[in-house]
């Protein structure tokens with residue numbers, strides 16, 4: 017079974033729910049937890065899991081042969097990320113950190129002066145905590161394109177998937193490309209939110225996205241007793257989506273979280289049962 021834990025807004029407890037659910041499900045079958053929040057992967061920290069690098073993720077970047085360059089300036093004109101700076105009558109200067117690998121400069125160059133090479137942009141890690149195996153991607157600081165790292169890590173998850181009963185993906189916050197890549201091909205999405213106006217607003221975005229992607233989605237209302245639950249109930253009704261779990265604020269959850277212990281909680285136990293229904 018493939019479960020993705022997501023949420024339009026950061027800070028709602030998405031990773032807490034994903035890690036707690038992975039620990040709970042590991043008593044029922046083999047679990048692979050995929051941390052797809054490559055800008056800030058932290059599931060291994062929440063579960064005190066040691067991770068090791070298994071893959072370096074690279075991206076195409078241009079490489080110049082100045083013997084063929086006629087200094088026409090076409091490459092810097094087409095570069096949308098300002099990675100190529102050119103002063104009149106001089107050769108182009110390349111800023112690799114900003115390059116997204118779109119290859120537009122290679123296509124635009126009239127003399128074939130631009131070939132390609134690669135740069136390292138991230139890493140895929142694996143780890144193990146009890147019965148929970150983990151794959152996580154991490155983007156190098158300052159790199160602009162995280163999607164390649166998510167895709168590389170997801171490919172590894174897909175290769176391993178036949179060995180597991182449960183694949184649990186923890187996405188980044190938001191509705192951008194990384195989240196879309198992580199959401200696809202799952203049996204169910206759990207949208208974690210909180211009973212606040214911002215939580216309701218961002219929940220609506222993720223419900224809209226899930227509908228477009230045709231991923232069945234249910235709502236997990238975290239810190240359900242703090243704030244105005246009717247805000248979330250209205251959105252749930254509007255999108256005909258079930259609130260599958262209401263997890264009240266709990267000091268015990270916070271203590272487990274800060275100690276790096278797997279969270280044990282009756283609401284997570286019930287959520288695991290309900291997800292498997």
Ligand code: SF4
Pocket residue numbers: 077078094095096097098099100114115116117118119120121122
């Ligand atoms: S590959 Fe794209 S982003 Fe990179 S330098 Fe060329 S045009 Fe700019």
Ligand code: SF4
Pocket residue numbers: 080084085086087088089090091092108124125126127128129130
């Ligand atoms: S487009 Fe090609 S020939 Fe023109 S400046 Fe760039 S590298 Fe040189």
